[in-house]
Amino acid sequence: MKTLDRLWTVNEVAAYLGVPVGTLYQWRCRRIGPPGRRIGKHLRYLPEDVRAWVREQA
Structure with missing residues (x-):
């Protein structure tokens, strides 16, 4: 089972x-x-979403 990555900061x-x-x-x-997602007053990103977005830019 893969360990979940923590959310990334801006x-x-x-x-x-x-x-x-x-x-x-x-x-x-x-x-x-x-x-990105708002967690309370903080903006956070799921690492897999960021990596997927990078792949889509190619």
Whole structure:
């Protein structure tokens, strides 16, 4: 059984993608970036969603 990955923060996704944090927020507003979820007041990303989004960009 695979261990579930923890959710990624905005900073972790930005580092993974090599883009500024502000770019992620702009993409989110324009609905063109990887799907994120609000957990309380925090924005978090599922690692598999981010990886799938990257694959779709190719």
